[in-house]
Amino acid sequence: xxxxxxxxxxxxxxxxNKEDKSSIRLAEEVTQDRARFRKAFGNLFAxxxxxxxxxxLENLEAQIAREDxxxxxxxxxxxxxxxxxxxxxxxERNRGAKKxxxxxxxxIKSFADFLSAYSGIVDLIRGAGQVYGEIAYESLSVLFFVVxxxxxxxxxxxxxxxELEKSFPQLDDWTLIYPTATIKELVADVYKxxxxxxxxVAVYFSQFHVxxxxxxxxxxxxxxxxxxxxxxxxxxxxxSEATRLLHKRNRDIHELVAASNNEIxxxxxxxxxxxxxxxxxxxTLNRLEEAFQVKDDAEERQILEALKEVLEIAYPCPExxxxxxxxSLDRAFSPRPRTPGTPGAPTSPHQQLVQxxxxxxxxxxxxxxxxxxxxxxxxxxxxxxxxxxxxxxGFTSSWLSPAAIYVTEEMREQQNRVAFFSCHPDIQxxxxxxxxxxxxxxxxxxxxxxxxxxxxxQQFLTVMQSTTWRxxxxxxxxxxxxxxxxxxxxxxVRSDPGFAYIVLDRLDLCxxxxxxxxxxxxxxxxxxxxxxxxxxxxxxxxxEDWDTEDLSEAASAHxxxxxxxxxxxxxxxxxxxxxxxxxxxxxx
Numbered sequence: 001x002x003x004x005x006x007x008x009x010x011x012x013x014x015x016x017n018k019e020d021k022s023s024i025r026l027a028e029e030v031t032q033d034r035a036r037f038r039k040a041f042g043n044l045f046a047x048x049x050x051x052x053x054x055x056x057l058e059n060l061e062a063q064i065a066r067e068d069x070x071x072x073x074x075x076x077x078x079x080x081x082x083x084x085x086x087x088x089x090x091x092e093r094n095r096g097a098k099k100x101x102x103x104x105x106x107x108i109k110s111f112a113d114f115l116s117a118y119s120g121i122v123d124l125i126r127g128a129g130q131v132y133g134e135i136a137y138e139s140l141s142v143l144f145f146v147v148x149x150x151x152x153x154x155x156x157x158x159x160x161x162x163e164l165e166k167s168f169p170q171l172d173d174w175t176l177i178y179p180t181a182t183i184k185e186l187v188a189d190v191y192k193x194x195x196x197x198x199x200x201v202a203v204y205f206s207q208f209h210v211x212x213x214x215x216x217x218x219x220x221x222x223x224x225x226x227x228x229x230x231x232x233x234x235x236x237x238x239x240s241e242a243t244r245l246l247h248k249r250n251r252d253i254h255e256l257v258a259a260s261n262n263e264i265x266x267x268x269x270x271x272x273x274x275x276x277x278x279x280x281x282x283x284t285l286n287r288l289e290e291a292f293q294v295k296d297d298a299e300e301r302q303i304l305e306a307l308k309e310v311l312e313i314a315y316p317c318p319e320x321x322x323x324x325x326x327x328s329l330d331r332a333f334s335p336r337p338r339t340p341g342t343p344g345a346p347t348s349p350h351q352q353l354v355q356x357x358x359x360x361x362x363x364x365x366x367x368x369x370x371x372x373x374x375x376x377x378x379x380x381x382x383x384x385x386x387x388x389x390x391x392x393x394g395f396t397s398s399w400l401s402p403a404a405i406y407v408t409e410e411m412r413e414q415q416n417r418v419a420f421f422s423c424h425p426d427i428q429x430x431x432x433x434x435x436x437x438x439x440x441x442x443x444x445x446x447x448x449x450x451x452x453x454x455x456x457x458q459q460f461l462t463v464m465q466s467t468t469w470r471x472x473x474x475x476x477x478x479x480x481x482x483x484x485x486x487x488x489x490x491x492x493v494r495s496d497p498g499f500a501y502i503v504l505d506r507l508d509l510c511x512x513x514x515x516x517x518x519x520x521x522x523x524x525x526x527x528x529x530x531x532x533x534x535x536x537x538x539x540x541x542x543x544e545d546w547d548t549e550d551l552s553e554a555a556s557a558h559x560x561x562x563x564x565x566x567x568x569x570x571x572x573x574x575x576x577x578x579x580x581x582x583x584x585x586x587x588x
Contacts (some may be wrong), residue, residue, distance in 0.1 A: 019181040024188055027192050031131065034138075038053070054138065055134040064112050068112075111147075120168075122136045122191065136195055142202045143199075146202045146205045177238075177241075180241075180245065194231060196227055200227060296451070322405065326405050353399075364381075366380075373534070373560075376532055376534065379561075380560070381539075382564070383541055384567065385400075385567050389567045394428070395427055398540045400538045401506060404422065404538050421440055422504075437517075441486055449493040463481065476520070480523070483523075498532070502533060502534075502536070504535065508542060508544075522555050545563075546563075
């Protein structure tokens with residue numbers, strides 16, 4: 001079988017195998033007379049200095065090429081001397097020196113063609129031993145030399161070589177033939193017969209009395225014709241056996257292809273079943289995931305809802321309602337309607353004062369630095385509101401508070417997370433402890449991602465139910481503990497690479513010490529990784545001062561402050577411009 005062939009393409013000969021040993025014994029017969037044959041022709045090669053029998057295919061091909069080149073060179077030289085017409089040259093081609101050269105060239109071509117066909121046989125036999133290749137090419141080399149240099153150069157040898165060359169199987173690679181026992185024996189016999197043929201012909205052309213016998217009686221003892229006939233017969237058997245084996249292999253390949261096609265069809269069908277099953281499993285998995293998600297969401301909402309009781313808060317609440325706070329501020333600072341047809345100065349004193357706008361806050365240097373910062377930081381805005389700066393009596397809102405609304409709305413429009421708390425959600429403000437403020441902020445942050453409660457719920461409960469938490473609303477340690485919980489909540493919902501925002505309006509209304517709360521926000525949130533947070537704090541000037549000297553130098557660098565932003569009167573030019581705009585509005 002083909003598996004017996006080596007990776008180099010050569011047949012494998014196992015001389016310990018009885019069949020292989022029997023086949024190669026035929027080839028061994030040609031080694032017995034090698035010494036005598038070489039001795040017989042030693043004198044012939046000695047007469048031609050620098051020549052010796054070739055023992056490899058490469059050397060023999062080189063020998064053929066050299067002789068072919070010499071003949072062509074002599075033919076071109078002779079052609080150069082020809083001065084007669086072309087027809088005369090054609091007539092002379094079949095006579096004399098030109099005829100000899102023509103015959104020799106035919107012989108060289110025929111010999112080369114024969115060698116090409118026979119070299120496949122030699123290549124296979126050489127697998128059993130290098131000596132078999134040397135003997136074969138040596139015998140053919142002698143034959144080539146003798147026939148090419150013999151007197152007369154008759155065409156008998158050329159015809160014989162052509163006949164033999166046609167009988168060889170038309171194979172570019174002899175390893176395509178299966179190395180069965182029958183094929184091995186036939187190939188070995190062809191190898192032997194060709195070597196014997198080469199030697200017999202060499203002897204025939206080199207000995208006069210043998211040529212005489214051939215011319216007179218053609219006695220069969222010479223063996224040349226007999227050997228040629230035997231080679232023809234053996235090559236025919238090789239052809240027949242090779243064809244049979246090739247047909248068998250072709251049938252086996254067809255059967256293998258058919259079996260492979262059936263297997264492929266089965267695999268495709270199996271794959272389709274697997275894909276169908278996979279789709280069913282995927283759909284089932286998606287349904288289960290959705291069901292689990294619904295279940296998890298419900299559990300998280302329950303935990304979050306129960307957390308309100310622990311935090312002691314009501315949520316949603318007015319303090320975190322951005323729209324409610326916005327309506328309250330609009331009432332506190334909106335101008336009174338003009339009486340149609342009465343242009344002139346503003347009808348109320350607060351219209352003669354500067355009011356907070358988006359343009360005004362955007363031009364505030366601490367604010368621009370706060371928004372542009374790549375690090376966590378805190379913006380502190382503090383200022384007084386004039387008594388006449390509001391639209392009516394009873395209002396206690398700060399003229400800075402609208403800035404908290406503007407910033408919250410802008411950051412949410414940019415898809416940032418913002419936790420908002422105002423201590424002045426209505427016309428008048430209330431009083432709040434740090435625990436009230438921080439509890440609502442913690443709840444808002446947990447609401448962003450309730451899933452963290454699955455892992456930290458018990459941890460949060462332990463802290464929130466501790467004495468430090470319950471009684472620490474106005475103690476530094478208690479406030480710091482609450483800010484740590486807020487940090488842990490933010491740590492699990494941070495939205496890289498952006499920031500989380502905390503906006504605190506009117507912290508001056510917080511009953512806890514302001515410096516405790518602000519110091520804790522700085523130390524436990526702003527200065528602690530990996531949280532990325534920006535905090536905005538607005539206070540009225542009536543509050544206590546916040547001395548940032550209590551902070552570390554590094555923490556102080558993260559505070560952007562304007563603590564003297566008091567409400568100012570409009571210039572006369574601004575009042576007249578505002579009045580002109582008001583008149584246009586009345587006319588419209």
